Amino acid sequence: MGQLVVNGLALGSIYALVALGLLLIFNTVQIVNFAQGQLLMLGAFIGISGAVTHELPIALAWIATIDAFQHWIYTTPGHSREERKEFWVKLRERFGGIENWAGYEKFRESFWQRQLHLYEVPFYYIEYGIAWTGALGLWTRYRKDPKGAIGAYEKALALGGSKSLPELFRAADMPFDFWPRTIQPYARELRETLRAS
Numbered sequence: 001m002g003q004l005v006v007n008g009l010a011l012g013s014i015y016a017l018v019a020l021g022l023l024l025i026f027n028t029v030q031i032v033n034f035a036q037g038q039l040l041m042l043g044a045f046i047g048i049s050g051a052v053t054h055e056l057p058i059a060l061a062w063i064a065t066i067d068a069f070q071h072w073i074y075t076t077p078g079h080s081r082e083e084r085k086e087f088w089v090k091l092r093e094r095f096g097g098i099e100n101w102a103g104y105e106k107f108r109e110s111f112w113q114r115q116l117h118l119y120e121v122p123f124y125y126i127e128y129g130i131a132w133t134g135a136l137g138l139w140t141r142y143r144k145d146p147k148g149a150i151g152a153y154e155k156a157l158a159l160g161g162s163k164s165l166p167e168l169f170r171a172a173d174m175p176f177d178f179w180p181r182t183i184q185p186y187a188r189e190l191r192e193t194l195r196a197s
Helices: 002-029 036-051 056-075 081-095 105-109 126-144 146-158 165-171 180-196
Strands: none
Touching: 056 081, 056 126, 081 105, 126 146, 126 180, 146 165
């Protein structure tokens, strides 16, 4: 129960910050700004420089794991507890890290329960993956063409909340596509950066 209270306070704090951001902008310019999603992407773009060497590969693997798991959960109604454990363990083997769970297998089987998005905002977690992928695409381009990357990003930002996410990606000269042909160049750049550091 205590954990739920802490989670509620943490989530409520995030909502309060979003509301405060909307209020601050409205009181300053008398316009409601719904472009805060783009600011999230900017934050991800800036944060990717620090996260690229440690956090990014783990985060993307976790996002893929959670997304695949929740799709299975909702498309396989009536599954048993054992089937759920088995599917989760297979996903962790597919996307997982290098952790050694020897002696902690029981915890591994239920490790998915730490991801509150599954309970509070199902299917929202993939948004983080989209933001990370967009940021990684911009970062990859920036490493080769800083001026072009910033210009494309500003072009997308200028559209604000007036366009759909695929249209914003197009405006930034990036594909809104998560197939290997798009992700592999980003992964290659990331791998080279990691090897160099």
